[in-house]
Amino acid sequence: xxxxxxxxxxxxxxxxxxxxxxxxxxxxxxxxxxxxxxxxxxxxxxxxxxxxxxxxxxxxxxxxxxxxxxxxxxxxxxxxxxxxxxxxxxxxxxxxxxxxxxxxxxxxxxxxxxxxxxxxxxxxxxxxxxxxxxxxxxxxxxxxxxxxxxxxxxxxxxxxxxxxxxxxxxxxxxxxxxxxxxxxxxxxxxxxxxxxxxxxxxxxxxxxxxxxxxxxxxxxxx
Numbered sequence: 001x002x003x004x005x006x007x008x009x010x011x012x013x014x015x016x017x018x019x020x021x022x023x024x025x026x027x028x029x030x031x032x033x034x035x036x037x038x039x040x041x042x043x044x045x046x047x048x049x050x051x052x053x054x055x056x057x058x059x060x061x062x063x064x065x066x067x068x069x070x071x072x073x074x075x076x077x078x079x080x081x082x083x084x085x086x087x088x089x090x091x092x093x094x095x096x097x098x099x100x101x102x103x104x105x106x107x108x109x110x111x112x113x114x115x116x117x118x119x120x121x122x123x124x125x126x127x128x129x130x131x132x133x134x135x136x137x138x139x140x141x142x143x144x145x146x147x148x149x150x151x152x153x154x155x156x157x158x159x160x161x162x163x164x165x166x167x168x169x170x171x172x173x174x175x176x177x178x179x180x181x182x183x184x185x186x187x188x189x190x191x192x193x194x195x196x197x198x199x200x201x202x203x204x205x206x207x208x209x210x211x212x213x214x215x216x217x218x219x220x221x222x
Contacts, residue, residue, distance in 0.1 A: 016213070093110060
């Protein structure tokens with residue numbers, strides 16, 4: 001019985017690798033975000049008033065409908081963060097999900113999350129003030145397709161049972177945030193605050209799932 005319990009806890013190496021990649025991606029994204037933010041001097045960068053993408057803008061200039069002044073000396077670091085986030089998301093999905101997804105719903109969720117991973121890459125390759133159309137397309141992939149993929153949950157076939165409610169809940173939160181963000185309703189959170197409600201549930205899910213796969217029991221493939 002003891003040996004059986006240990007086997008249930010032992011994660012196959014591709015799943016373990018994917019979980020580690022996801023955790024590394026989330027940590028590096030926020031580390032590069034904070035680094036780029038620290039170099040933004042005047043006026044101070046605000047999570048409420050500035051878009052995430054403002055940190056990746058290449059030029060110093062008034063930007064957006066509100067003509068806020070955007071100047072990010074370390075924009076290359078932020079764009080690297082977008083690229084790393086997208087790449088680690090895709091690598092983790094390939095390792096954990098794609099090789100053994102069984103149900104049509106899980107496969108559909110995985111495909112939508114692949115699109116979201118590509119969206120993060122788009123955001124890094126094409127800063128908003130370099131190619132706004134491709135950058136916005138990336139944002140749509142992240143906030144719409146990615147959150148739909150989470151809402152379909154379980155988004156990966158081996159999520160622990162106790163964690164399987166988090167993907168649909170986080171996806172619903174992200175979709176609500178996207179609806180408010182794209183219609184210009186910030187509900188007092190500010191432009192950047194509502195954008196984070198739309199984009200960051202995906203990062204929260206990756207971190208939670210990565211930790212759960214590394215340290216908890218895995219579920220049966222779905």
